Amino acid sequence: MLDIKITAASSKKEKPSDNVLGFGRYFTDHMFVMDYTIGEGWHDARIVPYGPIALDPSAMVFHYAQELFEGLKAYRCADGHIQLFRPDKNIERMNNTCRRMCVPEIPMEDALQAIKTLVEYEKDWVPHSEGTSLYIRPFIIATEPQLGVHPSKTYKFIIILSPVGSYYAGGLNPVKIMIERKYVRCVKGGTGEAKVGGNYAASLLGQKEAEEKGYAQVLWLDGIERKYIDEVGAMNVFFVIDGKVITPSLADGNILPGVTRRSCIELLKKWGYTVEERKLSIDEVIEAHKNGKLTESFGTGTAAVISPVGEYNDDGFVMTINNGEIGPISQKLYDELTAMQWGKTEDDMGWIVRVD
Ligand SMILES: *Cc1c(COP(=O)(O)O)cnc(C)c1O
Numbered sequence: 001m002l003d004i005k006i007t008a009a010s011s012k013k014e015k016p017s018d019n020v021l022g023f024g025r026y027f028t029d030h031m032f033v034m035d036y037t038i039g040e041g042w043h044d045a046r047i048v049p050y051g052p053i054a055l056d057p058s059a060m061v062f063h064y065a066q067e068l069f070e071g072l073k074a075y076r077c078a079d080g081h082i083q084l085f086r087p088d089k090n091i092e093r094m095n096n097t098c099r100r101m102c103v104p105e106i107p108m109e110d111a112l113q114a115i116k117t118l119v120e121y122e123k124d125w126v127p128h129s130e131g132t133s134l135y136i137r138p139f140i141i142a143t144e145p146q147l148g149v150h151p152s153k154t155y156k157f158i159i160i161l162s163p164v165g166s167y168y169a170g171g172l173n174p175v176k177i178m179i180e181r182k183y184v185r186c187v188k189g190g191t192g193e194a195k196v197g198g199n200y201a202a203s204l205l206g207q208k209e210a211e212e213k214g215y216a217q218v219l220w221l222d223g224i225e226r227k228y229i230d231e232v233g234a235m236n237v238f239f240v241i242d243g244k245v246i247t248p249s250l251a252d253g254n255i256l257p258g259v260t261r262r263s264c265i266e267l268l269k270k271w272g273y274t275v276e277e278r279k280l281s282i283d284e285v286i287e288a289h290k291n292g293k294l295t296e297s298f299g300t301g302t303a304a305v306i307s308p309v310g311e312y313n314d315d316g317f318v319m320t321i322n323n324g325e326i327g328p329i330s331q332k333l334y335d336e337l338t339a340m341q342w343g344k345t346e347d348d349m350g351w352i353v354r355v356d
Contacts, residue, residue, distance in 0.1 A: 018129035061142045069197065111138070227283070239294060297309040310324035
């Protein structure tokens with residue numbers, strides 16, 4: 001058990017109304033902070049007023065990007081109580097990322113206690129309207145003040161909370177995706193399966209160029225053969241071909257193992273669908289589209305849950321999917337996952353963790 005000291009903010013912010021929330025623009029009154037020093041381990045767990053943190057300009061995170069993060073949500077149910085969706089999977093993944101980034105791990109129970117305690121302390125910030133939630137962003141940064149390239153000896157683990165709006169205020173609208181032939185997100189042996197800021201920094205230029213052409217995100221192909229599908233933007237990606245649901249396998253370590261991805265696979269199998277986790281080439285997808293066998297495609301992630309793809313553009317060659325409309329499997333997954341997350345249906349998978 002962590003001994004979490006609480007320092008209350010002297011004044012509370014005015015809470016934004018649910019209809020202006022957007023994503024990650026407002027933050028709650030408090031944050032969780034814990035420090036790591038060699039010899040002492042993780043120590044000084046505390047909840048303090050939300051605000052700027054002082055770091056030495058030579059802190060290693062600023063120079064060599066030794067940093068990692070997680071993302072999950074707290075949901076308010078109809079009866080007012082607050083719950084999390086599979087937080088253990090996020091913490092497990094955070095610790096896998098820690099190992100890849102030479103960052104000391106945080107015991108599962110401690111990380112879960114930190115998240116639950118902070119969310120409960122800030123529970124008035126969990127919004128009430130349909131589709132809204134409290135986004136939870138745990139992250140770890142290297143703080144040692146020196147410029148030699150090696151793992152830092154000191155770290156900060158911080159959790160901040162942000163009330164977020166409904167992703168689909170205007171309905172579940174399919175997005176347009178550009179197939180990325182110029183840039184890559186990661187290579188085998190790299191940090192593709194780790195949730196780190198560096199991956200995002202490297203993805204910005206491709207994303208920006210796609211946006212300039214009117215596309216929401218890019219479809220990343222593998223960094224070696226430029227042939228196999230990895231992910232779409234910051235989401236995992238699924239294709240329905242000939243009635244089978246296919247998603248790229250995690251085996252090569254290129255792909256972020258999404259909690260939503262895993263949950264979709266488990267639900268689809270429970271419902272009796274054939275699910276294949278395997279290498280999937282972009283040529284196979286294009287071929288399936290030509291033969292009329294590609295009936296749906298969707299991205300999965302905590303922010304959007306399910307994001308149907310209405311169109312892929314490959315250097316000017318446009319593939320429209322399901323007439324640019326959401327397909328039945330995407331809709332069914334969206335309905336089931338959101339019903340579980342907001343407590344509208346029985347949790348027969350053991351995925352829900354109550355906060356209060
Ligand atoms: C976080 C993330 C995902 C989605 O993971 P979820 O656990 O489902 O939210 C997918 N791809 C990338 C690159 C990510 O960072």
